[in-house]
Amino acid sequence: MRALQPLLHDVVMCVAAPAFAASPRDGQLRGRSAEGFYGHDRRLLHTACLLIDGCEPEPIGVQPLGPDRVRFTSVHRYPRDRTSDPTVIIERVRTAGGGESILLRNVGTVARRLHVELALATDLADIADVKRGRTGTTVRCSTAAHVPGLDWRSRTGRAQVRVTEPGPVPEVTDGPEGGTLTWPRVLLRPGESRQIRLTVSGSAVPDPPGHPRAPASPAPWSEPVVHGDRRLVALVRQGLGDLSALRLADPERTDPDGPEDQFIAAGCPWYLTLFGRDSIWAARMMLPLGTGLARGTLWALARRQGTAHDVFREEAPGRILHELRPADVDHGNGLRLPSRYYGSVDATPLFVTLLVEAWHWGLPDADVDALLPYAERAMEWVVRTSAADEDGLLRYYPRAGGLRHQSWKDSEDAVRDAAGRRIEPPLALCEVQGYAYQAASGLAGLLAARGRPETAERLAAWARALRKRFADTFWLPSPQGPAPRYVAIAVGRGLEPVSGPASNMGQLLSTGILDEAGCRDVAAWLACAELNSGWGLRSRSAALPGFNPLSYHGGSVWTHDTAIAIQGLCAAGCTAEVSALTEGLLEAAAHFDYRMPELYGGDSRTEGSPAPLAYPAACRPQGWSAASGVAVLSALLGLAPDASRRVLRVRPTFLAPLRVQRLRLAGREFEVRVGGPGAQVVVRGLPDGWSVDTGGV
Template sequence: MIDSAAPEAGLQPFLHDTVICLAAPSFALSSPDGQLRGTGVDGFYDQDRRLLHTLRVLVDGLEPEPVDHCSPGARQAVFRAMCRDAADPTSAPWLLVTRERAVRHPGDEDLGDVVRLHNVGAREVRCTFSVVAATDLADVATVKAGAATDDVPCTPVDGADPGVRWLCPQDKSRVVLRALPGPTAAHPRPEPEIVLGGGEHPGRAELRWELVLAPDEEWSVQLLVHGKTTTVAGYPVPPRRPAPWATPEVTGHPRLAALLRRGLADLEALRLADPEGTTGEREDQFVAAGCPWFLGLFGRDSIWAARMMLPLGTGLAGGTLRSLARRQGRQDDAFTEEAPGRILHELRPAETRHGHGGMVLPARYYGSVDATPLFVVLLHEAWKWGLAESELRRLLPHAREAMGWVARAMGPDDLIRYGKGRANGLLHQGWKDSPDAIRDSEGRHIEPPIALCEVQGYAYQAATGFCDMLTALGAEAAEVTRWRERAERLRAAFHRSFWIDEPDGRRYPAIAVDADGHPVSGPASNMGHLLNSGILRDDKDCRHIAEALVSDELRTPWGIRTRSARLAGFNPFSYHGGSVWAHDSAIAVHGLASAGFLDEAAVLLDGMLDAASHFGYQLPELYAAYPSSRFDRPAPYPPSCRPQAWAAASAALLCSAMLGIEADAPRHRLTVRPIAPSLLGLDSPYSVRGLRLGNHEVEVRVDVHGGADVLGVDGPGWRVTAFGPPTN
């Protein structure tokens, strides 16, 4: 018989029903009943390696029947089940089984479960309780590919506490499972019998207890998992200090408050620290890109998350910038695609092989076209939000090196391009980096060399921000002039090359310009990233983009599609060819609000909050929206990361869009242009308290008409501008 729930070998496992416990870099994945059966993504993980893929709990050889589960926090889950007797006409349970899972940071506590058995019957019971465990010690890339793996052989552990050890012969990674008395052990219990599998199952271990439980008696055991895996030098570690951001309070908008609360909790669980950046009271923290596939330092993702979080403080931005600066490119390397000044794309514990296409990525990989200009953009924006001048001076040399890479990436046509990298590296190097991400309106794949529209916006914003920082720090006028001229050449090249005029009068910027200088036809969501970049010339350009974003082609009831629904090759479940990405839509909302399109921004914001409500206010990495009114909710994109950094941080960006807040701490200026409550579907005022601007704690109050008051920013020289609702 075929198990229809089991994925076919070679397919990426689904995650949408998976229960996830996370404390980066450790996590646990299981089905909703808590059992780990050695299929799909099941397992306890640490440092991108699966420590156990099987941890089944059995009573008299059978799995208890699941009842429910809950997640008290990002690191925890509780599963409840029962055992029943077919001979009992009432079908009442005789045994309740509770499984409490906790993922802790290494050095704090081991990963693992506490299993509690409670005899709820009226008579004494005798039963065999057993735990079956096994592992393949597979890396996350292998799990993601759905590839077949072999189990690792196991041996018993000597010592006071019974246990089992698995050792990987290739790299000496190892994992130990120990069974300790649980918190409800009232008196000594028999030690478990350990049975190691043989023949077809050399890596399987079974721990068995013969139990006698009186009525209402409980028994428990702790199953602790400890692993030791090999990683590259300088790989990130769990943070020791609290999260480097403020926790604001949103009142008057319950849905946004719920989204922000969950988003910050997810980001807290995704935090990592740079071991080279911990000195005294300072710890350089950043957020990993996403669980489970990208739980590490990713230049683009970590930068975007830090940008979105700037109104809550500059601590995350500072830690992210310093961590990336330490790993900035110094030399040319064809395999890692490192180049002088280039910012890291991703950092893994070890070299990984991805999927069945032969892609091999080194532990330290630089293959992105956008992380380098975004590094400079983040530095400039962090300075505007209050990053200390001393930190700006410390990081400016890295920004100068990054801009040197940008200058070298500009082609003869003054556009920023990426070419064909090595055959077994990434084909596309923007945020839409899947092999079929860049296609024209006929569905034809466009291959590098390519100039992406949003990258031109990032590079222009980086150049102008770099000039601003140079001027403020008294740099030579010639350097400032040189970069201003380059920025203007880039802007002119963008407007010369990217705009597409449709026969019906529509106008929009292409997703990319191909190797021959032709714009790639077909509306795509990338254009939303241009609204805040400064590369657009006037309000008319902004309006063309706003009209395209809210058209039926791109707008869904729950966000912006990555690709127009009217184009060949559109697929709502395609990774980059029709799905809705939370961060992408939030960037569009923020850009529309900043450009003055408050009605359009409010509609999209409302749609994203509605989408969030269908996912328990935990926005996943991406989701699907059918192009049909028959479906009244977004559908999960089953393999998507959850939590994911820029999806979680989108809550903060949506809050910024709602307030229309813009900071310039060096010049003592703050501007707010809020969206009126009526446009948000509210009939009462709203406020956000606890924002951070340098050393100031800021509160913004918006009245029922859309007027705003700003509290907490005072002192000589400060100019606070609060725009009211537009007047006809």
């Protein structure tokens, strides 16, 4: 029988990349499912089961103390007591990348002598095996020398647990099935407490050289002060906290004395590493708070840009990395990926656009000029790959044993037609053509500003030709729909469009590949009940066969996908559609306590309908979901800087009062206030030489 991926809907996560801890709500780790302490894609501990006088404490609550810490509270009761009140309280504070502390408190009126045991074990499993639902063989442990603790070591990993001072010293036993720390006679007088502190550490074997690590410096963005819709305020605040916990740093630097190159890991628990597409999107969304994250992301990817042709890696000169792992990984079902894998069709044009947008937001000239050759090589890959296609479109051609679909909808059944049939690659996805057009157009503008008009014009001409091919190829008629036509999710062999409305077309709105009429038609589809669930944008129309509100890409709502659509609708001036999607996203956020999951259920929101449910195996926190609050905030303000003219365009889509301080442009903090008396727009604090264009609002 095939093992199933663990469900995460009721798992308590705390994360400090590259470490995290996954726990059930009672805090007891029993070696089940995805439970455990992790570091660098390795499970360091899967069992940490606490017994008091031979019994498991009774759980009464769990409290997040921040993205990286959580407190589990339980009680130990005595049947012979004359009161039903608990008299011994146990508080376990678990910290990602650290360990845990166990506080034993006697709040009763009589002394207690406790027998405390903590059973510890691990399989040192790779995160890919955990994701496949495979629990490895328990690794034999040994007693640590000189200090109280236990050690584990296998061919692929190592881990250790240490009891730290001050605190009671345990008896330590080891064995093939794990070890036990025992405190046989912990005396607690009335009002007294005892604390036990443990550290959990370890790594893969061998330790992967050059692999990203925990950052040593603060987050490279400003902390905005937002006044407005309380849900938007909370979404931005929670998202920034989660992003801080998801930060990783490249061990290499452009300058040994310069800043760390930080980026956002894709998501916890499955993708806590550098992912080209995900890390780029998170950095793009965060640009209104500074260019530091974009700079780090660009350099981390530039250092790993493809330089040769390699079939297993799917590497090619100029191609941008898809994902980075400590070692090659067998994901099961024939999918085997190398530690450096380039099987992504969208990361490469998105890399170019990130550099262009970071330039507009004020990335220092030294970085722009140093990164420009990498962007040009990336654009050469896009143009070269498109030229190899007889239709001149940007398609993906996966190898056997690699990812079948290579854009953000990358599951096995990600691309299906209106009848529900799976469509196989090679495919030219609609949003990928938009990414390529935006990359070429943007890079042409940057090159023109750098005094290279001929190269700029060649790229601009290529972009115009792609725009025309797109207009001639991707539209499908829909006489009964909310608009007379819609954009096909993809074009297959022989320029055959893949029928059936899907959310992909929403990501085209801000790329420039659509004309004004096309933007109106797409906006109508995004707002209709087939795609707008009332909680956000469905990935596939609810009117199509095979729609599943809890599928990965066949009807669920993706937080970032909805945010990108809102960005595009704002840029197109589609006020009513913006309002509908934004309201739904903010209402969903409130039900998730503003820590947005990677994706969630696409059931319709109606009067009195139950709260939306997270996809059972969704990452949470997740990079581009956490950054979506800032993306929506910036979109509602209508912020669009133009570095070539030193003009900040501000076009708020609707004028509900909103004030944001500590935005950042070209290294300078500024403030925007919209709405209020006379529907005014006020911008203060722009850098010297910059002006603001409000369009007369």
